[in-house]
Amino acid sequence: MEGDRTSERDLIIPALEVLFASGGSDYLVETRVLTRELRKRIKPTLADKEMLKGRNDDRLSQVIRNLVSHRTLEKQGLAIYQIDKIDKQKGYQLTKKGIEMLWQNKKEAEQEETNFGQLRLPLEDY
Secondary structure (H helix, E strand, C coil): CECCECCHHHHHHHHHHHHHHCCCCCCCECHHHHHHHHHHHCCCCCCCCCECCCCCCEHHHHHHHHHHHCCHHHHCCCEEEEECCCCCCEEEEECHHHHHHHHHHHHHHHHHHHHHHCCCCCHHHC
16 A cells, blocks of 8 residues: 555556456456445555545545546556447456466465465474
């Protein structure tokens, strides 16, 4: 987190997790669904909960909107925003690169847990 506020960068992996959990690369996930699910996954800091002047939402809502409006996931090739040809639904679809990034992140997290769990004492302490 950037200081004590959630940044767009902090939202990338949780956003990919939402997209994956919602159907991976096979389904579109509407922006409103992505927003709702991100709010469930992110633990807002006190600064995130501050209401914005002249608006009815908080700073975290603004960061989530920025993730979408800045096309952060698209620019990194992690997801694409498109409109379904049949039902005209608009939303994000996970790309192969996005799935690979998720798996790499998971692998690194598991590696950290495994290394921590396998701390060994020096031979003479046995």
